[in-house]
Amino acid sequence: MAEDESGARLCLICRSKSDSAHFGVDSCRACAAFFRRTVSLNKTYICRQSNERCDVSKDAKFACRRCRYKRCLEIGMHPKNVHSKFHTRAKDESVSSDDEKPSKKFTRKNSDSETVVSDPGPSRHPLISPLLHAAPATTPLLKQLSDQYRILLAVRRSCEILLRTQSQSAESRISNDLINHDRVFPATIGHLGRSVRGTLQAYIDFAVSCFPEMETFDEHERWILLKTFKTCMFIFEGVYRVKKFMPGNNKVVMITSMTYLDVDNLDHYVSDAGDIHDKEHIKKLCRELTVQSMLLWLGPVLDKAEITEVEAIAIIGLLFWPNYLVKATKRVIDVSYQYQQRIFVELQTYYRDVLCLDDYSSRVAHITSILLCVQGIMQRLKEDMEIYRLLNVFDSNDLVYNVVQA
Template sequence: SIMAAASSSKPYECLICGVPIYNANLGIDACRACTVFYRTALSSTKELLCRKGTDDCFVRNTRPNCRKCRFTRFAAVLSKSTSGATTSAMLLQRDNGNDTDSSDEPHSNNSNGVQNTFIDHRSFSLFASCSTDAPFFDRMRRAYSLLCLIRSCGEQGTYSDDPVGAKKGDEMTFISIVKSNKQANMAILARGLIPFYDSIFEDFRGLTNESKNFFVNRSLRMIQSLDGLYRSAHHFPDEDILSPTYTTYVSMDILDEFVENRFPEPEQELMAKEMRGNFHRSVDIILNEYKRVKPTNEEFLALMGLSLWNNELSRVNEEYSEIVTRNRSAVLSELHKLYTELGRTDYSVRLGDLL
């Protein structure tokens, strides 16, 4: 099923010490322990000294480690992450819907109206403003297209004017992940998801800001994966290409360049091997499963809702068990109602494919 595949990805590794992680800190793939250490060392007036006196004795997956070299390693990774964006804002701006030409309307494979239009930043003007009592999927379509608009504008703002690595999708230009700032783009997604879910779920609106951030951060990898599948399958239906953020793409032929740009030379061979394996798994298992099932727009939007209210949150914090169960049931009820209206009788089978 799509949800199971999207949520079964391996944990990421902390780029500092190598331990498995599921969430980023300070905008990079770093564990909480390394992040706390870096912040503490940064504010300390005590000089850090290399244990061996060589200033290069840090070894991943080894404890304990030299404090100075650990600090230097963190600073280097953080610096690479924040300086990685060197792509074309102008090219994206021209091709990604910032003019009024009617040819930029989102592509639709049939003539059944707005509901069957691929939803992205260009479709925002097609969906009428919705009140909180409007039909569920009407609110979802409007909110998701607004999220796309936020991400399109936000990601373009992180790029410079170098068009190297651009690739055309359906009336939209994608930039090589090599030339992008993935962590900044992920932060834009995370910030945009809060007003997105605010506009759809009353229970989410009632949460504290701390709880909202908890829900979004714990669900972010799954949401990102699902969102990327929706756009990859549309823009590159016959290619093995993934879209990790709204305006970027990654393919097998650019992975080596990505590794060379983001990792120290001693780690490049190992990281390249691991990333190729992850890419193959993502394409062979997750992307191909998505293309096989071919979720409709409404099914995709339902999965976006279920990704927020995922059962894993209940296991992490029992306090949220009731709200998760209630909202999962509400989303599934809306999906069942839609199938009934369409005359579909394979509700259980279809849910098996989706979930």
């Protein structure tokens, strides 16, 4: 036990005041919450200085999470002692679920020389979190978003599998039917267009199930919300899923639920563009969007934030109700504001009751930064696509163009 000059007990990790023993040792609530969160979410950190000797005291300007967790272990905290309510219940409910099990990833070349990234399980449902079962009575909207997002992902993937199967020959279909379901593939512009068209109804069903007010809006109001949401999800999911399931790959973004865009293989992306598209300009647009915007802007923001799956679900809800809908009517703006408030209130409950955080202002700041980053990227995408439409790279009747230009 450590004490200061006045005899007050000190946290053995950061040397701030300790209110009691947590996980068997004297520690402050902040360090205890950090340890619980790290173990429960199975997080892995990298040392800031690569020597695992960083200062983790309360006076350290930039705390290294790797060294902080190492210090927790050294002073006697044991991962097996983390028995929070949400951890126990989540384990009971998801022990047999493939969606929550870690998956082994590998790459290979298939018969037509495409790179195939094996991503069974998590790629299908990347944002579904059992942590929401911790306080279902106080986080009903986040729980509903999580459940409906699971359905949305399943429908999107089924639709894409069907589209991919239809584009294959009978012989290839017979040999690949069983393995294509659990893998992601290089994207093509043709598949992107068919996917946008084929999954539109799934987004409508998701919106109506989560937000009953959608049924009271007219067609114009619903279309504005849905187009903005699809574009925002394209940006957010594209980077988030790569960060989560293909860590370290800084030249790839997910472009649909089961296809990815590789900056170094853009020739494949435009391989089915057809004669009416300017392939070189399309490749330039993709390179600028993925490298200069999504990967260089949103990528570092997500790295710093290290959002939990519950926070990712909240971000999805907030992306549906943004505060920058310039063409929205007053009632849409009013409903948007109400849902933003509800989501942030439920997030506060999650921080307080599940993660046991006394100060969660930094978490809210991270989420705000992510939302602003997505907004900035979307605005740039809209401007770039309008320029390329004027250059006849895109047809004004192109569905992808019309979805982006909300």
